[in-house]
Amino acid sequence: MSEPRQAVACAGRVVVKVGSSSLTTAEGGLDPARLDALVDAVAARCAAGSQVVLVSSGAIAAGLAPLGIGRRPKDLATQQAAASVGQLALAHAYAASFGRYSLTVGQVLLTADDVVRRAHYRNAQRTFSRLLALRAVPVVNENDTVATEEIRFGDNDRLAALVAHLVGADALLLLSDVDALYDGDPRRGGARRIPEVASSSDVDGVRAGTVGASGLGTGGMASKLAAARLAASAGIPVLLASAAQAARALGPADVGTAFAVTGARLSARRFWLGHAAGARGRLRLDDGAVAAVVGRRRSLLAAGITGVEGAFEAGDVVELLSLGGDVVARGVVAFDAGELPALIGRSSHQLAPEQRREVVHADDLVPLRGTAVTG
Template sequence: MIGSVEVSLARKAVASATRVVVKVGSSSLTTAEGGLDPARLDALVDALAARRAAGSQIVLVSSGAIAAGLAPLGLTRRPKDLATQQAAASVGQLALAHAYGNSFGRYSLTVGQVLLTADDVVRRSHYRNAQRTFSRLLALGVVPVVNENDTVATEEIRFGDNDRLAALVAHLIGADALFLLSDVDALYDGDPRLAEARRITEVGGPDDVDGVRAGTGGALGTGGMASKLAAATLAASAGIPVLLAGSGDAARALGPTDVGTAFAATGSRLTARRFWLGYAADATGKLILDDGAVSAVVGRRRSLLAAGITAVEGAFEAGDVVELADTAGQVVARGVVAYDATELPGLIGRSSHELPAEQRREVVHADDLVALHRS
């Protein structure tokens, strides 16, 4: 049952989306021992192919490389050391790509592998290159299969449960909807294994998930409901509706969308650059703002001036992305700073007319600033 106009529109938007990102987790593709489960992978591809036949373009963000590499290497559990994780990813990624190629081949669909690292979404030049690659693949009728490049990216394995990556990719390609498929059938306000846990079928905004106690990852994956909730909230706040559902319900999730938890889009669609600024780029420092500056930056979308800054944290250079926080430390915006960290201490708290002419420029210009939703 759809409980509100907003949620109803969200499910309709997800059902009718013409460009979608679908993320699937390791536990949905592998056996308990760690090897790929061909039947489960084929069932997922069946649902994706049906959605494709209905007219949608699809980008699949798939976990499972490390898990798929465990059995061939004789490992019984996900390794904890980085080198063995990378070795498992090297073996498993090949097996995963081969399995997807064969499975999609049953529908005469061509797949292309896209391996991304954190660098590819936090560096502006890499971000634009990734956009062009996805655009061309989709124009050629290819189904891109995306995974994090766990084999070589040390930072990526810590970053990596693929849920946040899926949200970033959804915006990067201009997706109309994001599907998060896992081994849990919906969002619950507690551990779904407990009888008192309440199933949440519709999320119209942040207030609907207040008090949700989301768990972390299992034996084969690194994610968990906490990462899925964070990814869904991120995408929804950037104007992309989300459906969170069980991988076993993939056909219904990608069809009538009458399963799982629907997240209504709560924010407006940002340009690619503003989304990169707000959610993808690495922040190398933080500026603490007084209440007046927070009001100007967040409420009136004004540039940040030195007079509104009370403290500077971190080591950054002009042109870096920094976080802007209120007096309580909550991050309220992000933007490109116009000064080095070493230049700012002598400027903060001072009005423009008190500064030398060459230092009267904005610390963060409004065109280079993105206000974030405050919890």
Template sequence: MVSPARSAVASANRIVVKVGSSSLTTAAGGLDPTRLDALVDAVSARVSSGSQVVLVSSGAIAAGLAPLGISRRPRDLATQQAAASVGQLTLAHAYANSFGRYSLTVGQVLLTADDVVRRAHYRNAQRTFSRLLALGAVPVVNENDTVATEEIRFGDNDRLAALVAHLVGADALFLLSDVDALYSGDPRQPGATRIAEVASASDVDGVRAGSVGASGLGTGGMASKLAAARLASAAGIPVLLAGASDAAQALSTADCGTAFAAGGSRLTARRFWLGYAADATGRLHLDAGAVAAVMGRRRSLLAAGITDVDGDFEAGDVVELLDPSGAVVARGVAGFDATELPSLIGRSSQHLPEDQRREVVHADDLVPLAR
């Protein structure tokens, strides 16, 4: 019997497909035309079936290594950016030619973290994607590695794919890599078992996921993919994590890999941005009563429930809310500057000056996070 999650991803109308560097390049660097064409074959078949597809593709840095005569992924930022500059052209040209075999037009979309963190950029990106899809193009997305700095060092196109999936209103997210599914541990080690279905976040609590791809060309690793899958599913988007070599099967019947069920209702664009995309500039530590009010009863956060404040933020900035154990349980928009709060925390509203008897984080500006 097909699970609801697999049925959802197989029948999704608008999808985001993410593929990693190691699935598109050779061990020595440079694009592997056979692998890239196989991916495009699978994506084009999905498009011909009536779906709209956004492709999030890593590989710019790796694709630039061979043309520059570099034998392995460089460690210094300047050389990484140089490789990305050369590789981005190579990658875009390869996709344009390969999709051209099916008379499909591709549009390159380069994003940095700012484009999904800053609200105005986020809305501009939404409009661009919407128009590209309406015109029948296949948007090919990559992080703008040529100008990115920290993002290059920690590379997280998996998270970018999850953010893009919500940004474009996708019905499903496909994460394709050099591993065929999620395992309880390193699949190269004895005792690791394949996980076929993830119905809730607790199903993967004990999973030990590695942080670097086996080829050394990518930067995300399984830990990054698992985090992205949990992020998307928590926001109401079902996910299929599968091997890039199984792309045709994944994008048709979806009877491979690991399926993640949508764990919550679809958030509005603003609430998703607030909960998962915006930069948090501070932290509010809550007592158990405040956590219960915020998480269980969806109440506003009052000063009485705060035990400590970290960070330098102003009213209107996004802050994280932590439970007594230090775990982040929610995010929200602060109603006070950080400098105002120390004299207010732990005090009930009736004992505060009248002009300060307001919510520290209003319920309308607060997003509980899946735990």
């Protein structure tokens, strides 16, 4: 068995993400048999000594049938109404199903603010830590009832990758209605199954769709691939499999596609800075500054900046771009956007004493070259 599969099989703390299509019927209601089968697999892993955090889609889909809505709505207000009904149905179904094994569940509803804002991020960490210490199973979903951007653009695959690092997971499982990663659409024939992903080059030729086959979800294979690469780049092995294979995915891990770790595990703060925090602006760097920031992990000085974009304040997170427009790093800026135009391109001895400080200090900077970062 490959190293990432062994890591997944032996992980002490696991984040499991399941998509809407794996929990609901084509008509939009919850499928009790599918949900029970997933819970059976999770409960078995818990009985084996692991801690499991379940990131579950399905709130909007679960609310369609009770409201008499035939298909996933496109307008935000109806999506939020469906989520309001569906969240109750989903939480009740999980509580009842896990109750068969005398396992307590705790619902954790997150919005982008909870992973973008540093204080919210730390509060979420503490909540998860306490739930797991009390031997509960946290069931996580985006708070679609009040969220806006998440419903229109977000997906629970990315949320699961963020949660995996937030809780210090040893592995991430992405379960959907597809049994593995393919280099094309497996429904059209001729697509090649990819059992192992050891590096980014292994998926360079993959053509991943953006919508789930059922039409009930919002992710699709593209979001799963992005989430897997994000987690792997942060030191977390990933297994992508079908929900129908949940028992084997959570057992010997001999199904689906395994993603090997491609980067070192970051501290919670550096992961938040690099992958979770929302950027308020952009700084364009010359080649020398890119080499210093990315290659030598140095602080960014005003002399290496060629342009400023956005309306940020000192203390905000900004993206650092190369001359070619690639995002090479993220960091906490030490100046307001209005202060920087007069400073850029100037060396320290040309600046007033109170301006002779790093624009982004090395301790507040995360290089991103070679990693898959979205959003």
